[in-house]
Amino acid sequence: MKVHPCPRPHSQETLAADGSVLCVACIRQLARNLRTLPVLHQESLHHVSPTPRRTNPTKVSGSRSRDYLNISVLDTRHHILAVLESWSGTVVEKLGSAAPDRSVLQMGRFLLAHLEWITAQDPAADFADEIDGIVAELRRTIDPDPGELQTFIRQCVVDDCAGTITASAQRAGSGGSIECSSGHGWEMREWLSLRQLIERRRESVSV
Template identity: 60%
Template sequence: MTVKPCPRNHADACHAADGSVLCVSCIGQAERTLRALPALHQECLLHASPTSRRSNPTKVSGSRTRDHLNLSVLDARYSSLTALESWSQTVAALRKVTAPARSVPRLARFLVQHLEWLLAQPYAAEFADEMESVAAELRSTIDPGSGELRTAIRTCVVDNCSGTISTSLGSGAGARTGPLECSMGHAWEIGEWLNLRHLMEHQRKGADA
């Protein structure tokens, strides 16, 4: 029987485990990552507002937690849900089973149940890499480290507008606190940012089609 190497990057050569494309270490890491995603997805929501941990948790009306919003949290949460849903649909279609409802806990649990089959497929390394990338993105919103800002430049979602929207994805002092504006002057207040995020994603999917 021919022994195949694990296709993922390793400092030393690692052989694929029996019945899998990946080595034993990568198999274990893939399962741990999947099991961790629901908690990471929930935890990063607490960091959507940089002031949330300093505010009175019982305060609702007029709370300052609505004065700030870290868009990187919305991006990370949406990316994780989309990635899990996409892989779950692939498994469901090829194995002729029903995919679960669109929620991170259910999708992650479904993929764990089918993990042995998934990691025996030619795209096993791609799956493992994407799950780790998703987990890393969620963790970066929970612990941004140095707090270095990242900026995303996106096309304005208003029809026939040639402007761009620049979003700083930092936290703390770098988090945006005022209206989000495009370079041509269109603006969105904080309460409209969630809808704007969905419009951006819809626009991106249209461009990829």
């Protein structure tokens, strides 16, 4: 079998493992990432609607606003499911395996169980890069850099509206709602439904 270098960035040329596109270090890192993903994904759930710091010690428990929703965390969680579902679908299609449940835990275990086959395929480096990326993305949502300010900008989902929906990804809708530039508005509790409408609109445009 012809020996070739690992295609991923290394400080010096590193040979791929036998029967694999990737080197041993990359394969081990990939396995660690797949084991870590469900833990990080579960931890990120606590950051979707975190408890704000109390500024009024006399305020009774249960009276705090529940309109605070961290859009960046929701987007990250949605992206992770999409990435794992895509790669799981590739394995199912090529190997004829039974599809795993659509959860980060089950899809992570599924991909880990087929890691030897995956790392022997041409797109192995893309897979490793993408898994590295979503792990880093999860870590940023759990422990964000205070200097990172992300903004969510999408076209309005209302028919014939040319406006855009803009919100701070770190503290979206601090006033309790999301609005487009033309004045259409949604309550924060409607965000998940709105997010699905936005995704369907983007997919229809890209087809």
